Structures are given as structure tokens and as C-alpha cells.
Amino acid sequence: MRAKREFRDRESTEVAVLDALVNRADDGMTVFELRAAVAAEIDALEDALARLKDDELIVVDSTGGRTVIKPAERVIPDEPVDDEDESLSDWIRRRIPF
8 A cells, every 4th residue: 555645745755655554554673673664775765764753744653662653643544555546657656876
């Protein structure tokens, strides 16, 4: 599943992070899991996480002795977003790293 369309006009690493988190919305992901799921340098990933947190698109949950990152509720689509509905700009963004 992918993040809602209105959150897809962000930098490619931010979109990749949101998509990965939406796929694991219930459990969340650790930074290490995100690092494995998102094809980006660690510095780019850290910058993306900081921007997403500043924009309140992610939530950091430190309960249970483990820190996980979850998408904000408004990022999660009500229905799965089909990859066939991908816009041309999304397609280009996925294929050409910025």
C-alpha cells in the first residue's frame, strides 16, 4: 500500500519512507528496518525523517522498550492505493533519484 496521493509530491526519500511506513502502519518500523526498506543513504534517510516529523507526517513511539516510527493517521489511505493509478510524476520520481 502507498501513502495518500496528497503526500506524494515530496522528495523521493520522504515518499519511500511514507510508503514503507504505511505498509507497516500497525507495527511501525525501527530506523534499522527503514534503512533496509528504503534505498537511500543514511544521511538522506535521517534528513527525510526529520522533515516528516517536523510536518507531523510520522509519529515516534518509544513504548515497550523499543522505538518505532509510524505514519500519522492522515497519511494512511482509507483504501489501498493501486500502483496502476500511479501518476506520471510518481513514475518518474521512482526511476530518477533526486
